[in-house]
Amino acid sequence: DIVMTQSPDSLAVSLGERATIDCKSSQSVLYSSNNKNYLAWYQQKAGQPPRLLISWATNREVGVPGRFSGSGSGTDFTLTINSLQAEDVAVYYCQQYYTTQGTFGQGTKVEIK
Amino acid sequence: EVQLMESGGGLVKPGGSLRLSCAASGFAFSTYALTWVRQAPGKGLEWISAISSRGLSTYYADSVKGRFTISRDNSNNTVYLQMDSLRSEDTGMYHCAKYSASSGYVPQLHFDSWGQGTLVTVSS
Numbered sequence: 001d002i003v004m005t006q007s008p009d010s011l012a013v014s015l016g017e018r019a020t021i022d023c024k025s026s027q028s029v030l031y032s033s034n035n036k037n038y039l040a041w042y043q044q045k046a047g048q049p050p051r052l053l054i055s056w057a058t059n060r061e062v063g064v065p066g067r068f069s070g071s072g073s074g075t076d077f078t079l080t081i082n083s084l085q086a087e088d089v090a091v092y093y094c095q096q097y098y099t100t101q102g103t104f105g106q107g108t109k110v111e112i113k
Numbered sequence: 114e115v116q117l118m119e120s121g122g123g124l125v126k127p128g129g130s131l132r133l134s135c136a137a138s139g140f141a142f143s144t145y146a147l148t149w150v151r152q153a154p155g156k157g158l159e160w161i162s163a164i165s166s167r168g169l170s171t172y173y174a175d176s177v178k179g180r181f182t183i184s185r186d187n188s189n190n191t192v193y194l195q196m197d198s199l200r201s202e203d204t205g206m207y208h209c210a211k212y213s214a215s216s217g218y219v220p221q222l223h224f225d226s227w228g229q230g231t232l233v234t235v236s237s
Binding site for chain 1: 224
């Protein structure tokens with residue numbers, strides 16, 4: 001199984017500042033045949049189901065604010081939240097879907113400093 | 114609008130069984146693979162099972178293989194998770210989710226819609 005490891009486990013950021021979350025996979029999730037990274041980011045607010053933010057490592061979903069961006073390739077990925085807003089308080093998960101058993105990272109809790 | 118609504122959760126003793134249901138609407142149900150993801154209290158997300166659009170292919174996490182069975186009824190737009198030989202570590206919120214594109218098999222894709230979940234508690 002591919003193991004996904006996020007860092008940090010939690011972070012506190014001031015309103016308007018940048019939050020950066022890293023995600024590392026135990027093996028590459030880049031498919032050489034189509035040059036796509038099989039990596040998604042989800043946001044989960046308290047009491048709610050996860051919400052898809054980013055797919056294919058960098059593709060922001062329709063309706064997701066532009067302050068959210070994804071980067072990286074192969075085994076190392078980053079979710080960046082520019083100009084953090086109060087409504088961004090949540091737990092963020094990366095997920096690989098390179099394999100059918102799409103494994104998730106352990107989650108990163110983002111709070112306001 | 115895509116809607117996924119889980120039901121069937123509750124309190125069950127170790128060794129017992131439960132059958133979860135996920136009723137879907139707002140999309141061409143019979144053309145999409147579906148999945149179950151669970152979340153232990155205060156913990157992260159764990160993928161546990163998936164089923165292809167016609168139910169011909171099923172997949173399970175090692176943690177539930179041999180104990181859980183996923184199935185679907187395309188005439189009623191519902192996917193099920195039969196959970197047998199339940200353990201305390203099966204306690205958690207169970208979400209069903211939809212893969213992001215239609216396919217005849219379980220695709221290598223992310224999940225674009227999730228249900229609110231149904232809570233399963235395994236305790237004596």
